[in-house]
Amino acid sequence: MSYIELKNITKTFYGIRALDNVSLSIEKGEIHAIVGENGAGKSTIMKILGGMYFADSGEIHIDGKKCSINTVSDALIQGVSVVYQELNLMPDLTVAENIYLHKLPKKGGVVVDKAVMNKNAQALLDEMDVKIKATDFIGMLSVSEQQMVEIAKALSHNSEIVVMDEPTAALNDKEVETLYKLIRKLKKDNKTIIYISHRLKEIFDLTDRLTILRDGNYIGTFVTDKITQSEMVEQMVGRKISQYYTTADHEPGEVMLEVKKLCKEHVYEDVSFTLRKGEILGMAGLMGCFREEIVKTIYGLIQADSGEILLDGKKINPKDPSDAIVHKIGFVTDDRKHSGIFGLMSVRENLSINILTRIRTFFLIKSSEEQTLLENYTKKMNMKYRGYYQRINSLSGGNQQKFLLARALASNCEVLIMLEPTRGIDVGAKAEIYALLEDLAKQGMAIIIVSSELPEIISNCHRTLAVFNGRITGEFAKEEMEENSIMQCATGNKIHIGGEIA
Amino acid sequence: MGNKKRFHIEYGDHGILYALMIFWLFLIITNKNFRGLAFFQTILTKASLNAICGIGMTFVIISGELDLSVASQVALNGVVLTLLLPRFGVVPSIVTVLLLGAVMGTLNGVIIAKLRIPAFIATLAMQMAYRALAQLVNSSPVVVENKLFKRISTYKICGVIPTAFLICLLLGIVGTIILRKTKLGRNILAIGNSKPAAVISGIHIARTQIMIYLLVGLFTAASSIMYVSYLGSSNYGMQSGLEFSVISAVVLGGTALKGGKGSIFNTVVAAIFLITIRSAMDSFGVDSYWQRVVEGIILIIAFSITEIRNIGNTILVKYHAKKQLKVVS
Amino acid sequence: MSSRAKKFWFIWDRIGILGILLTVMMIFGILDPRILKPAQLLTALNRSAVSGIAAAGMMFAICAGGFDLSVGSILSLTSCIIAVQLTGGKSTWYAIVMALFVAALCGFVNGILITKLKIQTFVATLATQLAFAGVTLVYCNKAIQLTSKVNRQLKFFSTGRLFGVLPMPIVLLVIAYVITYLVYTFSPFGIKVRALGSNETAARTTGIKADMVLIAIFVVTGLTAAIAGILNTAQVSIGDPSLGSGFELDAITAVVLGGTSLAGGKGNVMGTLIGAILVVFVRMGLNILGAGEAYQKLAVAVILVFALTINGIKLIMQRGEQ
DSSP states (O other), X not given: OOSEEEEEEEEEETTEEEEEEEEEEEOTTOEEEEEOSTTSSHHHHHHHHTTSSOOSEEEEEETTEEEOOOSHHHHHHTTEEEEOSSOOOOTTSBHHHHHHGGGOOEETTTEEOHHHHHHHHHHHHHHTTOOOOTTSBGGGSOHHXXXXXXXXXXXXXXXXXXXXXXXXXXXXXHHHHHHHHHHHHHHHTTOEEEEEOSOHHHHHHHOSEEEEEEXXXXXXXXXXXXXXXXHHHHHHHOOOGGGSOOOOOSOOOSEEEEEEEEEETTTEEEEEEEEETTOEEEEEEOTTSOHHHHHHHHTTSSOOSEEEEEETTEEEOOSSXXXXXXXXXXXXXXXXXXXXXXXXXXXXXXXXXXXXXXXXXXXXXXXXXXXXXXXXXXXXXXXXXXXXXXXXXXXXXXXXXXXXXXXXXHTTOSEEEEESTTTTOOHHHHXXXXXXXXXXXXXXXXXXXXXXXXXXXXXXXXXXEEEETTEEEEEEEGGGOOHHHHHHHHTTSOOBSSSBOO | OOHHHHHHHHTOOOHHHHHHHHHHHHXXXXXXXXOSHHHHHHHXXXXXXXXXHHHHHHHHHHTTOOOTTHHHHHHHXXXXXXXXXXXXXXHHHHHHHHHHHHHHHHHHHHHHHTSOOOHHHHHHHHHHHHHHXXXXXXXXXXXXXXXXXXXXXXXXXXXXXXXXXXXXXXXXXXXXXXXXXXXXXXXXXXXXXXHHHHHHTTOOHHHXXXXXXXXXXXXXXXXXXXXXXXXXXXXXXXXXXXXXXXXXXXXXXXXXXXXXXXXXXXXXXXXXXXXXXXXXXXXXXXXXHHHHHHHHHHHHHHHTHXXXXXXXXXXXXXXHHHHHHHHHO | OOHHHHHHHHHIIIIIHHHHHHHXXXXXXXXXXXXXXXXXXXXXXXXXXXXXXXXXXXXHHHHTTOOOTXXXXXXXXXHHHHHHHHHTTOOHHHXXXXXXXXXXXXXXXXXXXXHTSOOOHHHHHHHHHHHHHHHHHHHOOSOEEOOHHHHHHHHHHHHOEETTTEEHXXXXXXXXXXXXXXXXXXXXXXXXXXXXXXXXXXXXXXXXXXXXXXXXXXXXXXXXXXXXXXXXXXXXXXXXXXXXXXXXXXXXXXXXXXXXXXXXXXXXXHHHHHHHHHXXXXXXXXXXXXXXXXXXXXXXXXXXXXXXXXXXXXXXXXXXXX
């Protein structure tokens, strides 16, 4: 029996299998990586081990004993502490207060012993070799420094098992070095470390073994020294390309959108690309690579610090989405529930919200025109619902997505941006949306798809950009689009613009 | 799809209407004070005064916020009205007061939307400001002499239908049209559902917010005109606490505090329901101070209705789960 | 935020409100020198004890990211309890203990509504404001004048002097703020309150008993409102069910003026005290200049909006756009 055994863990969210009967074992004292694409289930399984989520079924065994982990406190008692990707800090408190909030050292049982608290916290920080003072306020620290505090928090529990989920996401090179030292020291102290990261270099630098997950399934566990980076990426991605139909076979027209040297401090840098009429452009990348921020800038949700956006040859500077809509740019969000649908409003109202000025006379909305709009798109996109009055939040995910797409199309956009076009929707609806996008492209619409599903991008796009850390690291023409190569660029491993550079 | 079903589904559930009808039936049967045309005319009139203000408040609550300054707006409008009435006559005074309401509303809106002060605390501050201004305009009560003006709230068409109620229905229809059939109304609903989604759809949050409080200002001004007409007088302390009755009416009518949906019709019905409760308490001899406690409790229940439902659901689920286990074993 | 801005806010946080107080005092002094006479200033300090003590409690609520709008009603209730018990022949201490007990109970009710029924603090205390006011009126439906016989001991709190020298209201005010400072800075409770206000979800995940802390906060606001009510009743010698009407605004204004952020997480004990004194001083100054109660209320409202705006600007600068 291994030190940590996760057996048959299954977890479903809103009908989607995040983890499907995953079993994996981790040995004591090793540094074990969990790798996979976005949505593979890496974070989910670690959240289950850390007590944030509760598995639908399966067992956790630590040191031979079966454990019941329902809350974060349970996990801590079992000796598991987790450094999560999302920062869980309180900005108005000091570093020391954040670290010791749940067990504040007391003088005489009543007063907080600030001296002891600060000393202990500072000792932790010094051990980590970071230039942060225990008395600094979290709100004053940079994101990377906050990340280091999160790590210090986990270390303060002195747990036997430390899980780190993308710990280097916000760190600079020097801080990554510091983290390496820390992890190696922990290993020397016989602690077990589970390490989730997209950065293949780190995995090869640090870890003893690695487990690959794909689409919520366990793929395999490998000794790090005995596998190559390319093999690893292949296993992560794993699908056969022939499974998917290739579309986008018509020729795109002239240049519609041109982005030149777009920069935004700490977000993206030197972003330049073009988009043609009738072209479907894919943007691939891993979580936190800031692809969404780039397209949001085009739609006016974010302002760039410098650079230009040219639409049909004319310079534009959309200050907010209403500007973008006037420029005939459409946008479909990736988070339907929170920033997409107006849940309590009817399907008809959700559809027409962008174009109300068009369908009114004397300030009153004409229901007949609204209804016609609804019926047209229902036919065109095969939407399924009981009646025009139905609340959109009672529709299936696929239908909701169709409505969001229709909403953007209703304003007669010429450029369409879609984030995660088929996230969380069933196969049938997926196919319908792909067909729709192809149709739209054939009619001359310029489309950008930002997606975490590489097969989706490869089957639908004329061209693909790979983004890593806010920079474009790859540009692939149709013939060149191949999951492995795109992923290599998306992980920062290689650069492929006009021929490979590596 | 039959028209009746469309109406029912389109405008939300009408539980409050059925509750009102059952309540009235119950009271008519059990309480002999609860009969006679005059009695119901009074209930409808009194309810209309609150309900008109409630129309504006419905918009605010749909957008997910609260306006606590309405009582003070009524007071300021009232004292200004009685100041102008003897000098300028009915119509000019009414128009001026409506304008004043619009100004107050816009001021609220600007403070909330442009200075980015949270609505509830901004309107809490303005509540005090407007009340103080009312006191400055006129610190003593004024009695209205103008008979025509007093008729506005007290006249009954053909001796049966109170004009106050008709005006309330009329304004209710106007409000409903704004909510359902104008871009502004849709935008307000959208903001109440999801601010980020509203931004993506090109809606200007700040502009819409200012319009919301402008609407409140207008409808509150209308209700203040009705109040002065009904009471036949004004004083700077009038209608203190009105915001509780109005917010209760909106929330009881089914408009959730977190916003996103609402019905002006239901607000009006709920206002009638609340006044009926008050009349019932009066006729059963309940102390007026206990009535306030009851109204406070009603408010608490209205505010916590979603959580009460959740707790109820959890208990039901546990009960069913236990039953299942029994069946299995 | 640029470093220049950071320096500005750093200085502002520490002495900004004091600077405003001194400026206001100067302006009033120029308009009418009577205002700055020592006896007058002493009166101002005495008067600011009432709202000051309640503001100390309110500061905890706002630090945790919430509000207590029912403090005015609790103050009225307290006032009536004191009056009714004293005129009913009970001893002063009995009346005080009973008033404090009822106030704590009110705070507990608030806490339950907020933590178990999950109603937002603002909305819950809005409702209890009405409910407690109703209960007050049921208990005592008109103002009760306290005769000098009945009032003798109570009067000590308002006109008495500790050790023959220090005026009692100021003593109580100082004690309240010393306790507040100690609790806020050195107790686990103080840190947990700030944690909840700073990021409630993060605080809950660390495993602290957030619900207990919240209930405790509202018991505190209830108790400070009660102490304020006892003091106020002693000062005016009347138990009045409408005594606390609008009082919550005075308390909230003092806290916001003092620099406590509405978003929670950051409090300013000294600032709250100065804020309370400032509001009382403005009222008193306007009174001496001949401006009536209405002008005073208007002034407080304008001050509050001004303080909120500065609060909002600071928040936007700290957290960046949106």
